[in-house]
Amino acid sequence: MRNYQQDRPLTKSAIVIGGGLVGSLCVSLLAQRGYKVTLFEKRGDIRKLESANGRSINLALSHRGRQALKLIGIEDEALSHSISMKGRLLHNINGHTKSVIYDPVSNQCIYSIGRNYLNRALLDVAEKDPNVRLCFHHKLTDVDFQTGFITLKSIKSGEILQTTADLIIGADGAFSSLRSFMQKTALFNFSQNFIDHGYLELCIPPERGGKLHPNHLHIWPRRELMMIALPNLDNSWTVTLFMPFKKFESIRNSENLLHFFNDIFPDALPLIGETELKNFYFSNKPSALVSIKCNRYDMNGKFLIIGDAAHAMVPFYGQGMNAGFEDCFLLNEILNETRDDVGRTTVLFTKKRQIEANAICDLAMYNYEEMRDLVTKPSFVIRKLLDTYLAKIFPRIWIPLYNSVSFSHMPYSKCIENKHWQNQILYATFSLLILVMATLVVLLRAI
Numbered sequence: 001m002r003n004y005q006q007d008r009p010l011t012k013s014a015i016v017i018g019g020g021l022v023g024s025l026c027v028s029l030l031a032q033r034g035y036k037v038t039l040f041e042k043r044g045d046i047r048k049l050e051s052a053n054g055r056s057i058n059l060a061l062s063h064r065g066r067q068a069l070k071l072i073g074i075e076d077e078a079l080s081h082s083i084s085m086k087g088r089l090l091h092n093i094n095g096h097t098k099s100v101i102y103d104p105v106s107n108q109c110i111y112s113i114g115r116n117y118l119n120r121a122l123l124d125v126a127e128k129d130p131n132v133r134l135c136f137h138h139k140l141t142d143v144d145f146q147t148g149f150i151t152l153k154s155i156k157s158g159e160i161l162q163t164t165a166d167l168i169i170g171a172d173g174a175f176s177s178l179r180s181f182m183q184k185t186a187l188f189n190f191s192q193n194f195i196d197h198g199y200l201e202l203c204i205p206p207e208r209g210g211k212l213h214p215n216h217l218h219i220w221p222r223r224e225l226m227m228i229a230l231p232n233l234d235n236s237w238t239v240t241l242f243m244p245f246k247k248f249e250s251i252r253n254s255e256n257l258l259h260f261f262n263d264i265f266p267d268a269l270p271l272i273g274e275t276e277l278k279n280f281y282f283s284n285k286p287s288a289l290v291s292i293k294c295n296r297y298d299m300n301g302k303f304l305i306i307g308d309a310a311h312a313m314v315p316f317y318g319q320g321m322n323a324g325f326e327d328c329f330l331l332n333e334i335l336n337e338t339r340d341d342v343g344r345t346t347v348l349f350t351k352k353r354q355i356e357a358n359a360i361c362d363l364a365m366y367n368y369e370e371m372r373d374l375v376t377k378p379s380f381v382i383r384k385l386l387d388t389y390l391a392k393i394f395p396r397i398w399i400p401l402y403n404s405v406s407f408s409h410m411p412y413s414k415c416i417e418n419k420h421w422q423n424q425i426l427y428a429t430f431s432l433l434i435l436v437m438a439t440l441v442v443l444l445r446a447i
């Protein structure tokens, strides 16, 4: 066993576990503050791999993510490698489409960005900082909260090392190792909820990608299930099919599959291609979707979990990464506030973030229903029209839910509160209108 102490830091030292999107951003933010930071990632360096399998190929980047990227100076570069999506393009079962613009008042967009590109760009930024040391192929295997030491194993050599730092951050994803050690301590509550729908990634190749209306997030809403497509820079589209596991299991052979697609997604089938569809579908298994909540993210004044490790959510609001980036933004703000008092910072992080993270986990769950079902309902269309109209008249007061989540940094819980009072006002106004009309009818009849 090698005992390993970090070199004396410039001011303070930090360790980040997990070099995914959130971990690699966090490393740069801390290094910028003068922390000497070591990143431990169990996998190899993604920049040396052809592709990262098993995860969505592109993601929707929105305001919260952008503001964190701005802090490390790569917002503009990231946007220049992305494709703007100004609205949803809904495909009905007959192949007719309808565009629903996210923000008809001020034309704000979300952006489709490659996961691999972004992860590589973040690691490049981190690596350029002399305060950063990147250690790939190192897996967190043990944590001693009393002494503050953690144990890592080198995947390549099998060597074990023990180390510590002033601040130890777990950005090690939904199945976080650091969190699993926290879960064994008293008063740490945790919930994990797998939904009974899974997802499978398909693709529309570049040569047929031009047939889809550009600059939109395409949705094929089908009540019990849905398919979406996000654009890539090479003109291809990443298509994700979300449906109950039972439905996935019921499609057993090519005939079933083509029949299903012809029935449910007739306009998408020629774009994906029959042969390609069969290959994708039968050579991959649907992945599960999980929502995770914890009652705290800090431990012993030194340890903190962020990103999916703290609050994994189902992907239907396109906020998992954005919320994880916002964690980094918030951490930076709290470190400013406490003047780098790490103990107070970790406690304050839980205090400020936990309600918000729970709120976005709930919103993400709600949005699945909106995307696969509610968007097709007349009530949704009417609400969208009313929201647009009222947002035009009262731009500072009437902020529709989607806008507050995706185009602002309003606390997520406040976004929900806003939606509630807006619902109440609309409900009261409609009730009043009906009452006035009914009274008029009665009066007119009496005359």
Ligand SMILES: Cc1cc2nc3c(=O)[nH]c(=O)nc-3n(C[C@H](O)[C@H](O)[C@H](O)COP(=O)(O)OP(=O)(O)OC[C@H]3O[C@@H](n4cnc5c(N)ncnc54)[C@H](O)[C@@H]3O)c2cc1C
Residues within 6 Å of the ligand: 017, 018, 019, 020, 021, 022, 023, 040, 041, 042, 043, 056, 058, 059, 060, 061, 138, 139, 140, 141, 171, 172, 173, 174, 175, 176, 177, 178, 199, 240, 306, 307, 308, 309, 315, 317, 318, 319, 320, 321, 322, 323, 324
């Ligand atoms: C289908 C799908 C679509 C999505 N779309 C969007 C979207 O449009 N917009 C959006 O904002 N979000 C989206 N998300 C969510 C987003 O992918 C996640 O929120 C984000 O990737 C979380 O990043 P992370 O760094 O916290 O975790 P991860 O990306 O899971 O990274 C964790 C890292 O930790 C490493 N690690 C794990 N255990 C250890 C260990 N013991 N020791 C060392 N290293 C370890 C892993 O190898 C990994 O590199 C989507 C998710 C899915 C599933």
